[in-house]
Amino acid sequence: MSGGHERIGPTAHYTAYVWRRAGFEHAELFSTWQGAALYWGFFAAGEWATRLSPTTPSMRVYLEYRHRLIDAVVRAHEPDVVVELGAGLTRRAVAAALGPGDVSGVEYDLPDMVACKRAALARAPAQVRRALAGRHRVESANVVEPAFARTLGEALATARRPVVVAEGLLSYLSGADRAQLYASVAGALGSGGLFVCDLHTRGGQASVGAASTVLRTAIVALTRRKKALDPYADASQVRAVMGEAGLDEVTFVDPSRYHDAEPRLRRLHSPTHVVTARATSGRPSPTG
Template sequence: MDMNKDGVAVSALYTAGVWQWAGLSNAELTTPESATGVFRWVNAYMRFYRWLNPQSYCLRHQLLHRHSAIDHLVKQAHCPRVLEVASGFSPRGATLSANPDCHYTEMDLPGMVAHKRLQFQRTAAGKAVLARPNFTLQAGDITTYDFSADAVSKPMTILTEGLMMYFSRSQQLPLWRAIAMRLAKSDGVYIFDYIPLTEEPARSFLGRVLHNLRVHWFGIAGDFAYDERDREAVARDLQLCGFDDVRCYATGEVAQAWNLPAAEVATRTLIYVCRMKNSTVSVPATTTASKKSEQSS
C-alpha cells in the first residue's frame, strides 16, 4: 500500500477526501489537508481508467455508497458498543459517539492512530470528540488482536470497512472465526465490504492488454488479494467460520431504499452482514441483493 511522505496510506487519504467532498458529518474534523491533493490526483487518473474501461464504476461514488451503506446498517443494529477496525480517517466514530449511549472504539495501526489523534487535536470540536468518555482511539493490529479480551457482554457491532480485500482467504478465515467467537458470547453483528472478481465490471480489450502488461511484464500486481470465490462462496466461508445468518447487499441495489447519497449513480460493492443464531440485532429485510447468499445456506 503506497504511503505519502508522512507515512500515511494514500488510500486512507483518498477515502478521507471522499468523505470531505461528500460533506459527511464531521469529515472536516478528520480529513488532513493533504487529502485534497490526493483526491484530485486519483480522480484525474480514474477519468483515464474509466475512459479505458467504460463499464467500470466511479470510484468516489463506490466509496461513498460503501461508507453510507455501512452507516445505515450500524444504525439499524442499535448496538450499544461499536468496534471499527482499520478506521483510518473515518468520521463515523466522531458522529455516532455524539450519542452518549453508544460506546465507540476505533482501532488502527499505531502510526495511523497517532495521525488521527493529531488531526482531532487541531480543532476545538475535535478535542471535544477525544474528550468523550464513550469514544476511544486504540492502537492495534487485527491480525494479532484478541477479540475475546473484551469481557463486556453487551451486543457489539464490529466493522472492517475497506479491509478484507487486502487479505487472502487463508488470512480471512481465522479473523472471521475470532470475530464469530466474540459475537457468540455477547450477541451483535459483523459488517464488512468485499468485491469478488465475479462482481467486478469487465475490462475492455485495451484495458486487459495494459493490465497484463502491468502484472506480467512489470510485476505490479496491486495490493488486493483477489481469488476465484463468488459472493455465495464468501458467504459459505463465513458460515464455516461460525456465523449462522449471513446476508449480502449490493450498494447499487439498495441505494434508493436506504436513501444513500447520490443514489442515482450506479455502484456495486457487496456489504456482508453476519450474525449468530437467535441474535437480537436488527438488519434490513431481505432484498434481491441478499437472496443469493441466503440460498447458498
C-alpha cells in the same frame, strides 16, 4: 500475517478526503492535505476518465456507495457499540458516539495511523472532545493477529448490540489473515451483534466489466502493491469461509432495502458487496 499492511495507509487519507467531499458528518475532522494531494493527483492522472462513462463508477462513487450503505446498515441495527477494524481516518465511530442515543465507539488500526487519528482528534473543537470523552477511543492493534481475539472480546464484553465494521480492509488481506479476523470477530460478537464488511467476488467484478479493471489498477497505484482486491469466487465461498470461522447468517446486502433511509444510494453503484454476518452460536449477549 502477510506483510505490506502499512502500505494500505495512504488509501485511508484518500478515503477520508472522499468522505469529506461527499458531505459525511464529521468528516472534516479527519481530512488531511495528504488525502487532498492523493485525490487530485489521482484525478489528474486519469481517474477523471471514469466519469465519462455511465457504467464505470468513478472512484468517488465506488467509495461513497460502500460508505453510505455500511452507514445505513449500522444505523438500522441500532448498536450500543460501533467498532471499526482498520479504521483509518473514517468518521463513522466518532459520528456514532456524537449522535443520538447512548452509543460508544472503538477504533483499531496500526500504530502510525492511530497516532495520526489521535492527532486529528486532539485538534478537534473542544466541544467535540468533551462530547467524546469516555465514549470513544482509538487503539493500536493488528487485527489479523490471534491475540486480537482477546482484545476485541474484552472491548465487547458488556455490549448488547455491537456492530463490528471492516470497511476497505478485507480486500488487502490474505485468505489466512481474513480467516483469523473472522474468527476473532465471531468469538467476540455475541448473539446480539452484527459484523459488516465490504468485499469482492469475481461475479461482482464481472458485472461491471472494464470498470473493475480501472478500479483495480487505481487501487494498485494508490497502494503501490503488486496485488489488490483479490476477490472471493462467489457468495458460496464467502459463506463457507465465514461459516468455518464461526460467522453465520451471512447476508449480501440488497442496497434497495436502504433507499428510503438513504436516498442518495439510488444514484450510486459499485462492484463491491456489502455483507453482514452474525455469530448466533457464539457467546450469549449480556441482557439488560
